Amino acid sequence: MEECRWYAIKVCQKDKVGRPNIDSFEAMMMREDCDKGFFVGFDFSSDALTEIDKFFKRTKKIIVALTVWEILDEEIAKKLA
Numbered sequence: 001m002e003e004c005r006w007y008a009i010k011v012c013q014k015d016k017v018g019r020p021n022i023d024s025f026e027a028m029m030m031r032e033d034c035d036k037g038f039f040v041g042f043d044f045s046s047d048a049l050t051e052i053d054k055f056f057k058r059t060k061k062i063i064v065a066l067t068v069w070e071i072l073d074e075e076i077a078k079k080l081a
Contacts, residue, residue, distance in 0.1 A: 008037035017041035
């Protein structure tokens with residue numbers, strides 16, 4: 001029987017996602033043992049993006065930071081499909 005694989009997804013309706021938002025997402029990913037997650041926001045602070053990089057270096061778990069504009073961009077949307 002094949003193991004079911006799922007990815008964590010968080011959508012944040014804030015002008016700018018900050019490090020505390022990323023910290024809580026990381027905690028959930030660790031608790032649920034997710035290897036990859038997608039975090040969607042309107043924009044990301046530099047602290048949030050730095051924390052995403054540090055999290056990967058520490059755990060090898062990936063957080064993909066996506067802005068709403070990137071999702072709406074047709075070329076990027078094709079790559080995500």
